[in-house]
Amino acid sequence: xxxxxxxxxxxxxxxxxxxxxxxxxxxxxxxxxxxxxxxxxxxxxxxxxxxxxxxxxxxxxxxxxxxxxxxxxxxxxxxxxxxxxxxxxxxxxxxxxxxxxxxxxxxxxxxxxxxxxxxxxxxxxxxxxxxxxxxxxxxxxxxxxxxxxxxxxxxxxxxxxxxxxxxxxxxxxxxxxxxxxxxxxxxxxxxxxxxxxxxxxxxxxxxxxxxxxxxxxxxxxxxxxxxxxxxxxxxxxxxxxxxxxxxxxxxxxxxxxxxxxxxxxxxxxxxxxxxxxxxxxxxxxxxxxxxxxxxxxxxxxxxxxxxxxxxxxxxxxxxxxxxxxxxxxxxxxxxxxxxxxxxxxxxxxxxxxxxxxxxxxxxxxxxxxxxxxxxxxxxxxxxxxxxxxxxxxxxxxxxxxxxxxxxxxxxxxxxxxxxxxxxxxxxxxxxxxxxxxxxxxxxxxxxxxxxxxxxxxxxxxxxxxxxxxxxxxxxxxxxxxxxxxxxxxxxxxxxxxxxxxxxxxxxxxxxxxxxxxxxxxxxxxxxxxxxxxxxxxxxxxxxxxxxxxxxxxxxxxxxxxxxxxxxxxxxxxxxxxxxxxx
Numbered sequence: 001x002x003x004x005x006x007x008x009x010x011x012x013x014x015x016x017x018x019x020x021x022x023x024x025x026x027x028x029x030x031x032x033x034x035x036x037x038x039x040x041x042x043x044x045x046x047x048x049x050x051x052x053x054x055x056x057x058x059x060x061x062x063x064x065x066x067x068x069x070x071x072x073x074x075x076x077x078x079x080x081x082x083x084x085x086x087x088x089x090x091x092x093x094x095x096x097x098x099x100x101x102x103x104x105x106x107x108x109x110x111x112x113x114x115x116x117x118x119x120x121x122x123x124x125x126x127x128x129x130x131x132x133x134x135x136x137x138x139x140x141x142x143x144x145x146x147x148x149x150x151x152x153x154x155x156x157x158x159x160x161x162x163x164x165x166x167x168x169x170x171x172x173x174x175x176x177x178x179x180x181x182x183x184x185x186x187x188x189x190x191x192x193x194x195x196x197x198x199x200x201x202x203x204x205x206x207x208x209x210x211x212x213x214x215x216x217x218x219x220x221x222x223x224x225x226x227x228x229x230x231x232x233x234x235x236x237x238x239x240x241x242x243x244x245x246x247x248x249x250x251x252x253x254x255x256x257x258x259x260x261x262x263x264x265x266x267x268x269x270x271x272x273x274x275x276x277x278x279x280x281x282x283x284x285x286x287x288x289x290x291x292x293x294x295x296x297x298x299x300x301x302x303x304x305x306x307x308x309x310x311x312x313x314x315x316x317x318x319x320x321x322x323x324x325x326x327x328x329x330x331x332x333x334x335x336x337x338x339x340x341x342x343x344x345x346x347x348x349x350x351x352x353x354x355x356x357x358x359x360x361x362x363x364x365x366x367x368x369x370x371x372x373x374x375x376x377x378x379x380x381x382x383x384x385x386x387x388x389x390x391x392x393x394x395x396x397x398x399x400x401x402x403x404x405x406x407x408x409x410x411x412x413x414x415x416x417x418x419x420x421x422x423x424x425x426x427x428x429x430x431x432x433x434x435x436x437x438x439x440x441x442x443x444x445x446x447x448x449x450x451x452x453x454x455x456x457x458x459x460x461x462x463x464x465x466x467x468x469x470x471x472x473x474x475x476x477x478x479x480x481x482x483x484x485x486x487x488x489x490x491x492x493x494x495x496x497x498x499x500x501x502x503x504x505x506x507x508x509x510x511x512x513x514x515x516x517x518x519x520x521x522x523x524x525x526x527x528x529x530x531x532x533x534x535x536x537x538x539x540x541x542x543x544x545x546x547x548x549x550x551x552x553x554x555x556x557x558x559x560x561x562x563x564x565x566x567x568x569x570x571x572x573x574x575x576x577x578x579x580x581x582x
Contacts (some may be wrong), residue, residue: 024274025379025405026330028267028317029398031080031278033073033132033163033285036340037374038313038357045355048304052237052315056334057376059484061387061425065458065500066375066447067394068338069417071364073134073163074099074543076337076395077280081152081417082134083399085440087114087536091135092136092443093543094487098364100134100548101175103162103236104555107547108136108147110539116399117276118153119408126270128156130263131280136542137161145243154278158188158241158262158572160250161556164282164289168237172287174345197534226548234565235555245558252289255282258572260313265321271324274406283310286344286352303352331405332378332454333344339363339370342475360506361474364482365466366439366446369474383425392430392451392458397421400576415535436528441484442480443541445533447495448525460506461495461525528551 003522015250024349037043042048042057043064069079075098086092089110093099099105109115117127129149136147166172239255263279281290290305292315293314298304314334321327328369340354342362356362356369363370375393376381396418401412402421419433432451439447439462447462466482466489468474477484478483497510497518512518541547 024125024407025382026273026326026404026460027120027275027406028321028330028332028397029278029336029402029516030314030317030332031077032334032336033279033283034338034341034354034363035284035307035310035374036354036356036362036369037336037359037372038355039284039340040363040374040553041378043374044357047299048307049298050307051312052312052318053334053374054316054320055375056332056378059380059382059385059388060332060376060378063375063377063393063563064388065392066126066335066373066389067392067437067439068336068371068373069394069396070098071283072098072335073132075091075440075442076092076525077134078109078113079417080337080395080398081109081117082113083396083403084113084114084414084535085396085441085442087415088415088417088539090542092440092541094443094542095545096442096540097548098442098543100136100162100543101236102550103137103167103238104142104552105136105548106139106554107537107544108139108540109152110542111146111151113152114411114414115152117149117409118279119270120274120406121153121155121277122468123406123408125406126156126266126273127154127273127278128266129154129159129278129280130157130259130277131162131278132161132163132268132282132285133157133159133280134163137556141552142554142556148243150243151335153517156242158239158259158283160237160239162236164285164287165237166287167232168249168288168505169287170233171347174232189495192437194266199448207442231564234337235557237559238531238565239570240556241570241572245556245567248558248559248565248567250288251568255289256309257291258570260296260316262572263317264445267317267320267324267326271326273326273329276406277278279313281310282575284340284354285308286346289351291383295361299352301352309352310491312329321441328380329338330379331382331402333398334374334376335375337395338373339365341481342369343477343480352548357470358428358505361466361468361482364441364476366462366483367465367474368500368504371439377421377425384427387425387427389424391424392434392449393421393432394418394437395422436525436532438529438532445529447482448529449500450521450525450528456501458500459521459525460498460500462498463495463529464489464491465496466490489529494519495526496524575576 041055042054068076069075075092078086078089079092080353085271121127138144139146165175167174233249237244239250288302288306290309294305298308321330339362342353344353346352359368359372361367361369399418401421437449450459469478498506557565
């Protein structure tokens, strides 16, 4: 027999280790796609029913100045997972297109980045992302999965690697219908005309060969683009379980239900904890879809129906936590990746856009409507119920908050821009730890927010703003989304200045005549922007044209390309049974 004292000590250590593991909180992080802050009842909506999300806010903490780190999906999600401005990871485009729209592209969140999922997995957490990824997939071949969730700390993935685009459902048009507007047809016609003229006039043999070669190249490019348009849904609209394509193209109608069922099963399977679930809703990004039980249930058409289904899904998650007696052990967070896509009108003329509330503009802009998003945190016993905080916070703050609570260490070898929210949420401090916050549109520094430590104002300066169309709108209907580059923007020198504490609608830009300290305030903010920019280390741009182009050898396909990449072998059948509330 062994030494009794040693056995007692070993037993005590095992109990202590077990109790420490059990004391680690669980995390359920929910991000809705393109949801407007004005779409929820708890943020002032009186015509859309969102009882489950409203209850989450009523029993938890509601942030009223919660900000997305970018007004577009891909960079915003990169910042959320890493706690860093997306320009630091190369996930902010220097061109016009700021997100991935092709699955067989080579860009994505670099493996060198440390996500909260990876850090928590190292602490013994079971981790899963269910829903939308939109941060890349492959690098060199169709199964290297260098940008896949599994490369970033997620044990389980059930969802889509891109976003839910119009092409993924018949009858909704194509994302490329907007892209075609920007093709320089005049230049193309002029080049083709010149090549034809060069050939017909019998120029030198070398010139004629050049004309033939360039003409063939243009025709080949046009043919490949046409093929991509015809096969887009088959090639890009697929569902994955882990690293396997299980449905291509995916059937959207009951997808929210299926993903909710998957999330419930993950919670049940890992109820002994600790776990981290990132539920990344495909909705309310267009093309909109909803299951039959929610169709026609709202007073806001299909968009309202979709919001109601999202709310139902949140309710199912919360009921599961309660049934498993995990509510007091789980920090729940709900947000949106950016503001609503105001330009979304269906091909039949239906309005498929969300609502920014009192705030100006929406997705793809750094007006408040594009970056001020819902921020709700719920943790009974640890966070006060019904508390409202009107301090600048960011979706990047989730990174250090979660990492610290899990007992992991914040990486010291890189700049982390997020701040731990817990002292603010629990009332241990009254002010946000953010003095300056920086607003990017793609890789362009668009604006600065300043919360002086000794004042009540929240200043915001914008260095450029998008040109709305029509002029009386607060959206860019001529391009379907606002761009960050010439000729679609107007520069401001001095920058536009607002005091958000008295003018949250950004309707009254200040001037030296209306704000005596105008020049000194702007000077402080410009200096802060300059210092911030100088501290951003150059990294490879993951969203270059070459990184975004379709590369056939990277194409995920559940059958041969000759069979048009079609399959339907997802075993996720169970719909979570519940009646529609309201």
